Amino acid sequence: MIASKAGTAALRDCLALEYEALYAFALIGGRLKAGTTVQERAAVSYRRRRGRREAILAMFDKTGDDPVQPKPIYPMPAVSDETTATKLARGIESRSTAAYLRLVGATDGDDRAFAIKSLNQSATDGLGWGIKPAALPGT
Amino acid sequence: MTRRALLATGAALVVAAGAAVAGQQTGRLDDGAEAVGLEPRRLPAESDETLLRHVVRDQGLVLATVSAVASKFPALRTSLALLIEHGETHLVVLGSPAAGSTIDLGALAAADSKAALDYVMSNQKQAAKDRAKNALDAVSGEFAQVLAAMSASLTQHVVLLGDVRLTL
Numbered sequence: 001m002i003a004s005k006a007g008t009a010a011l012r013d014c015l016a017l018e019y020e021a022l023y024a025f026a027l028i029g030g031r032l033k034a035g036t037t038v039q040e041r042a043a044v045s046y047r048r049r050r051g052r053r054e055a056i057l058a059m060f061d062k063t064g065d066d067p068v069q070p071k072p073i074y075p076m077p078a079v080s081d082e083t084t085a086t087k088l089a090r091g092i093e094s095r096s097t098a099a100y101l102r103l104v105g106a107t108d109g110d111d112r113a114f115a116i117k118s119l120n121q122s123a124t125d126g127l128g129w130g131i132k133p134a135a136l137p138g139t
Numbered sequence: 140m141t142r143r144a145l146l147a148t149g150a151a152l153v154v155a156a157g158a159a160v161a162g163q164q165t166g167r168l169d170d171g172a173e174a175v176g177l178e179p180r181r182l183p184a185e186s187d188e189t190l191l192r193h194v195v196r197d198q199g200l201v202l203a204t205v206s207a208v209a210s211k212f213p214a215l216r217t218s219l220a221l222l223i224e225h226g227e228t229h230l231v232v233l234g235s236p237a238a239g240s241t242i243d244l245g246a247l248a249a250a251d252s253k254a255a256l257d258y259v260m261s262n263q264k265q266a267a268k269d270r271a272k273n274a275l276d277a278v279s280g281e282f283a284q285v286l287a288a289m290s291a292s293l294t295q296h297v298v299l300l301g302d303v304r305l306t307l
Contacts, residue, residue: 097291104287105280116271116287123291124298133221133295135228136288 007106011056012068014099014118018053019070021092025049027076028085038082041128042089048125052118059111086129093126101138160187160282184278194273194286195235200242201266201293202226205259207242212255218303219259222296229289253307260300267293 028042060067079085100122103115123137205226209219230236247255267290274286 101284101288101291104274105284108275108280108283112283113275116274116290119287120267120271120291120294123295127295127298133225133292133299135225135292136232136285137291137295138288 004106007103007111008063008065010099010103010106011059011111014096014103014115015053015056015060016068017092017096017099018049018056019068020074021049021096022046022053023070023074024076024088024092027079028089031079032082032085036082038085042085045089045125048121055114059114089129090126090131093122093129093131097122097126097138160184160191160279186276187278187282190273190277191233191282194270195230195233197266197269198226198229198233198289199235199237200240201262202230203240203242204262207244208247208255208259211244211247211249212252214252214307215256215259215303218256218300221299222259222263225292225296229292232285232289253304256300256304256307260297260304263293263296263300267291267297 025042025046029039029046032039032042057067077084077088079088097119100115100119104112104119107115119138123134126137127133202223205219205222209216209223227236244255244258247258270286270290270293274283274290277283277286
């Protein structure tokens with residue numbers, strides 16, 4: 001469970017990233033032609049991120065700590081084709097992998113289990129977006 | 140990744156797991172130091188020390204398995220090179236840069252590359268699950284990060300090998 005200020009801060013970072021990721025993947029999904037591989041991958045990522053956002057909000061509900069709120073708008077690069085979409089997605093996945101790795105170190109129990117699972121998901125989702133495999137993803 | 144490249148990343152996580160284990164966070168104090176008038180230092184959790192020894196042993200076997208398959212199945216050598224590189228890095232991070240004992244691949248027919256690939260995939264998948272569980276059990280948060288990152292790496296390997304399998 002989250003038993004420290006560091007754990008709460010790390011979880012807030014992850015939540016903030018999930019909000020931003022939802023914004024980014026909605027943008028990608030909306031800008032690219034439906035049915036393309038990249039557009040479908042963005043849709044899968046969007047659903048996964050929505051699940052994680054809900055899971056994190058439930059964790060905050062349990063502890064009574066205040067979660068961060070989503071911003072009304074996130075500055076995004078122009079997404080006009082698969083190349084620009086993929087570049088944006090890679091950046092999001094890469095930052096997510098690092099954020100969940102930090103969460104691993106700041107939690108224990110069920111919350112750490114969530115962090116480990118999310119880290120693994122983000123690391124493998126990143127491969128789909130063309131991120132190179134690493135000996136220690138997230139570092 | 141070489142040790143030099145690993146250290147060059149500058150990431151906070153990149154410390155030897157042994158150092159992470161020995162680092163802190165357990166609350167155990169070195170009574171021996173106190174007894175001779177020195178400031179007692181924090182000791183690693185005994186369970187983390189035991190866990191580290193277990194992980195070193197297991198990751199050594201994981202690396203030895205990939206190396207043995209790459210040696211016996213030249214068709215897989217290129218695909219397995221990255222796994223070997225990562226496996227070596229994992230052992231360096233664990234503070235033990237030597238692979239485990241020789242693996243007997245007697246049951247695998249030399250002509251069956253697909254079966255050999257499945258064998259490695261299964262081995263990597265199990266190791267990924269084991270490292271994730273180890274990360275959950277670790278007392279030190281830093282050690283947990285090392286183990287979780289290894290688990291993520293091994294999971295990536297399984298995905299990559301799944302792609303290779305489609306080409307065989």
